[in-house]
Amino acid sequence: MPGYGFFSRKGNFTKRIEIGQRLRKIQIYFDGVNPQQYAFPNVILIQPKGPKLRMMAVAESAVLSSDPNGQQDVDVRKALVNERNIKSGEETRPCLTIQLREAVDVEAIELGNRGVRLGKRMRNICVNGYRGGRLVSTHRGFDPADMVREMHKMHEAIGLSVPELRKKPARTAHRAAFVGRLLDQLESGEAREITPRQLAWLLPVFEPEVEKTPETAKLMTYIMAGAIEDQHPLPTANFGPMSKYLDTISGFEEAMAGVNAILSRRLGRETCFSAGRHIIQEQMLLRRKDEFLDGLDVLFPAMEEVGVTPMLAYGSLLGAVRDKGFLPHDDDVDVIYHDGSTSYEEMLARRGDLVEKFKALGFRMGRWKNDNFSLRQGNISLDIFPTWREGNKLYTMRKYPQYEAIALKHVLPTSRIDFYGRSYPAPADPEAFLKWRYGSGWTKSDPYYEWSWPLKDHA
Numbered sequence: 364m365p366g367y368g369f370f371s372r373k374g375n376f377t378k379r380i381e382i383g384q385r386l387r388k389i390q391i392y393f394d395g396v397n398p399q400q401y402a403f404p405n406v407i408l409i410q411p412k413g414p415k416l417r418m419m420a421v422a423e424s425a426v427l428s429s430d431p432n433g434q435q436d437v438d439v440r441k442a443l444v445n446e447r448n449i450k451s452g453e454e455t456r457p458c459l460t461i462q463l464r465e466a467v468d469v470e471a472i473e474l475g476n477r478g479v480r481l482g483k484r485m486r487n488i489c490v491n492g493y494r495g496g497r498l499v500s501t502h503r504g505f506d507p508a509d510m511v512r513e514m515h516k517m518h519e520a521i522g523l524s525v526p527e528l529r530k531k532p533a534r535t536a537h538r539a540a541f542v543g544r545l546l547d548q549l550e551s552g553e554a555r556e557i558t559p560r561q562l563a564w565l566l567p568v569f570e571p572e573v574e575k576t577p578e579t580a581k582l583m584t585y586i587m588a589g590a591i592e593d594q595h596p597l598p599t600a601n602f603g604p605m606s607k608y609l610d611t612i613s614g615f616e617e618a619m620a621g622v623n624a625i626l627s628r629r630l631g632r633e634t635c636f637s638a639g640r641h642i643i644q645e646q647m648l649l650r651r652k653d654e655f656l657d658g659l660d661v662l663f664p665a666m667e668e669v670g671v672t673p674m675l676a677y678g679s680l681l682g683a684v685r686d687k688g689f690l691p692h693d694d695d696v697d698v699i700y701h702d703g704s705t706s707y708e709e710m711l712a713r714r715g716d717l718v719e720k721f722k723a724l725g726f727r728m729g730r731w732k733n734d735n736f737s738l739r740q741g742n743i744s745l746d747i748f749p750t751w752r753e754g755n756k757l758y759t760m761r762k763y764p765q766y767e768a769i770a771l772k773h774v775l776p777t778s779r780i781d782f783y784g785r786s787y788p789a790p791a792d793p794e795a796f797l798k799w800r801y802g803s804g805w806t807k808s809d810p811y812y813e814w815s816w817p818l819k820d821h822a
Contacts, residue, residue, distance in 0.1 A: 364514060365566065365568075365570070366564045366565060366569065367486075367513070367564045368485065368564075368569075369560065369564060369568050370476050370485070371476050371602075372405065372476055372598065372600060372601055372603075373475055373597075374594040374601060375558065375559055376559065376563075376590065376601050376604075377475045378404070378473065378488075379409075379471050380502045382470060382471055382492055382500050383469075383500075384469060384499045385466045386463065386466060386493065386499070387462070387463050387493060388462050388463065388492070389460075389461045389491070389493075390459070390461075390492075390493070391404070391461070391474075392428075393456065393487045395455050395487050399453055399454075400450055400451055401484065402450050403449040403450070403451065404474040404475055408421065408472060409472070411468055411470045412470075417444075418443055420464075421465075422443060422461055422462070422463060422464070423462045424462045425443045425449075425459065426439060427449070427451060427459055428456075428458040428459075428460075429452030429453075429454050429457055439459075443459075466494055472490060474490075485504075485569075486505035486569075488504040489501070513564070518541065520554055520557050521541075521544050521554050523541060542578060542582070543578075552628070559586045559589035559593070563586050568604060573607045575608060579608060580608070580617070580618070583605065583618055584618050587602060587619075587622050588621070591626065591636055596694070598643075599638050599640060599814075600815040600816075603816045606815075606816035609816075612811055612821055619637070622636060623635060638692065639690075640812070641694050646691055646692075647694060648689035648690070648696070652688075652783065654742065655696055656782070658740040659698075659745070659785075659787060660785070662740060663788060665726070668724070669724070671700040671701065672701045672788070673698050673699070673788060674698065674774075674777050674788040674789050674790055675698060675787050675788070675789050676796070677697035678690055679693070679698070680697070680780075680789060680797060681797055683793075684780070684793050684797060685797075685808070690808075695745075696745050697746050698745055700748070701750045702717065704751040704752070706751055710734075710751040711734065714736075726738045726739065726740060734748075735747060735764075752771060755770065755771045756769065757770075757774045757775065759774075762813070772791060772792070773790060773791055774790045774796065775791055776791055777789060777790065777791060778791050778792070778793065
């Protein structure tokens with residue numbers, strides 16, 4: 364199993380470590396051989412019976428044994444609770460120590476790998492749990508005995524035994540027979556107890572270069588289908604660590620066609636899952652078009668009521684202008700606003716008051732990431748982005764999360780745009796805004812713009 368030890372960022376690709384103890388302190392470290400820099404995973408604590416503990420509520424402190432950026436401990440904790448990157452200095456055994464406010468019951472710890480490209484060093488991750496100064500739980504990332512047990516489980520699932528093979532040609536032949544039988548059973552609807560992460564262990568995901576074959580293409584398709592079936596919507600970036608097998612547009616689209624064929628058989632209905640740069644899901648915006656439009660009908664008057672100037676932007680504006688509807692691969696609705704701010708600091712100061720006004724009008728807060736936030740209305744979520752003015756320029760996000768200036772005359776005063784027979788505010792010159800945001804090629808559809816990983820055949 365060349366990919367044994369693989370794990371990714373979210374959902375069914377996270378690494379789950381069973382704990383079953385009350386913990387007061389957690390140490391995550393990499394048991395390496397040579398000094399090098401490591402990226403620590405995202406950490407999720409699972410309580411008995413399933414609920415997740417919010418790190419914001421339970422983490423008292425977070426300390427690195429070394430830090431290349433010279434961050435203070437308070438910054439490390441902030442990065443931990445906000446699920447941001449935490450990198451070590453060059454160490455053989457870098458360690459992240461998380462002190463909890465009090466001892467809590469932890470059923471399991473889930474680790475999510477933030478990196479797109481994986482190296483074998485991620486196998487070196489270890490986790491220790493402490494209570495009352497005593498070690499009460501320990502986990503070693505790569506344990507050969509565990510790998511052998513998992514190998515036996517997968518063989519048993521498809522009715523094979525693991526033979527003792529000493530010579531490489533015999534082992535290679537057995538692996539081919541094993542994978543062939545596994546794919547045959549998956550094709551016939553069997554072997555469903557084998558998880559997508561276990562299937563990924565059969566691929567050499569840690570290697571810098573891989574050989575793509577019909578066998579690996581089939582495995583990759585079943586990995587994706589199983590992951591999407593288990594959890595959708597699913598972050599597109601979850602497949603980033605396997606991007607060596609999905610590094611062309613044609614290859615990715617072939618895989619998605621295979622995924623829909625598999626899931627149509629499994630679910631007993633025709634499925635149409637599509638991938639955007641953020642999310643893989645059945646085409647939500649098109650499927651729930653009226654719900655999102657009704658949400659905009661409520662949002663825009665509410666924003667004007669609290670004293671800001673809102674307008675459609677980014678992918679939503681692109682769809683309205685170019686495609687006359689939501690983009691098939693898009694997964695959110697984007698709105699920018701101007702509240703009269705003339706500096707970044709003023710915009711931040713006003714944003715908190717603005718959010719409180721929205722809450723008073725009955726909106727619920729969704730994600731709050733960097734400077735933008737989302738508002739929930741009913742069962743939908745709308746992404747809201749702030750701006751500020753400096754002279755004859757307006758600053759807004761161009762390539763997330765960086766702000767850049769656009770000529771004020773292209774944005775304000777707002778115009779109106781027709782969208783599915785409804786009228787919404789838009790930038791003063793929608794086409795100039797779209798050219799500024801997406802470049803001169805904005806008139807041509809490109810669902811792979813700003814993709815989660817490099818694609819060789821994408822200009």
